[in-house]
Amino acid sequence: MPWTATGSSLKGPKGDQGIQGPQGTQGPAGADGGTTAHAARHLPGGADPITNGVPAGGAAGQVLRKSSATNYDDEWAPPAGQIVARGNKTSGNIGVTSGTEVRIMMIAIPVVAGRLYKITTRMEVDSTTADGISSTTLRHTFATGTPADPTTSSTQLDRALMHHRVVSVPVTVETVGFFEATQTGTLKVLASVARASSSGQITVRTDGMAHRMWAEDQGPAVAAAQTLY
16 A cells, blocks of 8 residues: 555555454453242243242232242241231120030131241130139141141140139130141131139120130241240
């Protein structure tokens, strides 16, 4: 290529290509792309598609929680403390004589493995004799299918004794039991009242007020029991 004039300058022919320069330093590592299972959940067409990292489904009032320690293993569930089952009994007063245990009410509770549940019952009870004693008992059965009726086959969940100091004055008795679910299924809990003293009668009262029973999801169960003293 001949030399050419460009304004006040001269432009010569194109020179040969220079030698390759030294290799540059390596850049920082990129972000982890996740596991194959993670990709399958997040990419369109995956077996368990997720929008913006949140599982599909869920219901009003539920929260997102970890299902296990595995990354991205999460699910929709009731918040801790939410009532998951309840029942009332508003029929007439129930008399209980010495030596008998009378079934008052029962509820069925859907439970999830690894969760802790608190079951509470509240009743008004009075006695025909001073210093009478009554007991309220929670009995339970559990099954992944349909559990047996606690009146025929059960395990005691909790029990409370009440001393009646004054005749015919109702006393509110609250009994609380806890259940740690090792499997997902149905828990049936029965509340009953018994006369623990040898004479007289106790009465589970309504007087327009219902006997109440409810179950709360307390959240994940503690991995192992801890001794405090």
